[in-house]
Amino acid sequence: MDDLEATSWFVTYPQFMLSRRLASNNRRDISRNHNVASIDMTDLYxxxxxxxxxxxxxxxxxxxxxxxxxxxxxxxxxxxxxxxxxxxxxxxxxxxxxxxxxxxxxxxxxxxxxxxxxxxxxxxxxxLLAQPRYRLGEACEPVLRRLAEHTRDTVYLSERSGFEAVCIACCVGDYPIKAVPLDVGVRRPLGVGVGGVAILAALDPREASQVVGGIGRRYTGFDGLTAARVLRHVRESVSIGYATGPSPGAPGALSVGVPFPPVLASASITVTALSNRMGAARQRRLAALVKAEIDGIAADWNAAIGI
Missing domain, CATH: 1.10.10.10 (Winged helix-like DNA-binding domain superfamily/Winged helix DNA-binding domain)
Structure with a gap:
């Protein structure tokens, strides 16, 4: 049984992330010693x-x-x-x-x-009976609420589940015209939507390429999206430090997404608003604001596990 399997069912989130970190280190050691692909082995199934x-x-x-x-x-x-x-x-x-x-x-x-x-x-x-080992949404709820109040826009928390990104929480701001393109619980292939692109951008480039290649033809069901376009979007996001782009299923909406450090969580926080409220300068400000909140979450988790 590896570190993840040995984690108590009622483990707290920081404890879970510590065990995840140890397991991740073990997988990297195995990958280095045996020259296997760097993709996260917990997702191969x-x-x-x-x-x-x-x-x-x-x-x-x-x-x-x-x-x-x-x-x-x-x-x-x-x-x-x-x-x-x-x-x-x-x-x-x-x-x-x-x-x-x-x-x-x-x-x-x-x-x-x-x-x-x-x-x-x-x-x-x-x-109703599927009790998760940890609740990232609950841990981030104050942050999402604070961002929604500050920006007046819609804020999403997405988490990686294998080759998909799942929207696990959402907080809607009070701007009169809403942009709410995503329901909580919706899952889409990584790379469909800014939240998934941000998650891919935080991965090792080789792993990101493997994930996108594994999804392959599933992209075509989303307005003819292709793996090549996704990888280009990921590279652009890496170069500027955040992901930005239109919101699938919400014409006229644009999103800015920032990933968590992958050692803590394979997740992202995204702010979505009408495109006329999302000029380049505001996109940069929103990205900096979200990153500061994520850095605060990371600091709290590190303090909780004594790092």
Missing amino acids: LLPPAPGDEPRGTQSIGRAVTLLRAIASRGRRGIRIDELVGMSGLPKTTCVRVLGRLCREGLVARDGHTNKFYLGRLLYELG
Whole structure:
């Protein structure tokens, strides 16, 4: 059992991050000694199996999870079957068959009027029992609230989950016209949206390239995005110290995202506002403001674990 597995179920966040740091060091040592890829080994289980590598009998499970992830990427907006076919790469007949079973089990719900699919009630009920080991959203709640009050805009906290970024918290400012393109709980491939780009920018360049390559064709389901465009965006973000760009699903909105130091958390904080409020000078000020808050979180965590 490695350091992560040995962590107590009720571990505090700073304690968890210390064990994560130790485990990360162990993985780097293994990578150095055996010349293996630098990608985080705890995320390998999320890579799609190579053709012929998937054990017999598990294909249906993999297809079901692929469809659930695609549905989750659309949040409360729902998604139609043709979009699911394009995002999953599965034949339409397979999608229809798997979705039918997921609907019968309550894992997926279909709106008969719009023919859109949504995550089902059973997933919500099961999620009530899914106790996380730590709650990054709770730890950052005062910071998100402070940023929203100061900027009057919408502030998001996104965390890496394998090859995806998940919105785990959101705080809306009091500016009269809102830009709220992302629901809490929505997950999208890393690189789709500024929060995910910021997370990639904080990674080792080799790992970032491997992650983007692993996502591959999933990008095309997001307005024709490509891996090459994502990597170019990541490099630009590294050069200026933060990520900036349009917000997918919110025309006229623009975001600025700053990553956490990866040794503490693979996450980012993003401020989103109408583009006419996001000139270059304000983008720089927002990035500096968010970075100062993240530095404060890092200092608190380091103090809590005696570093």
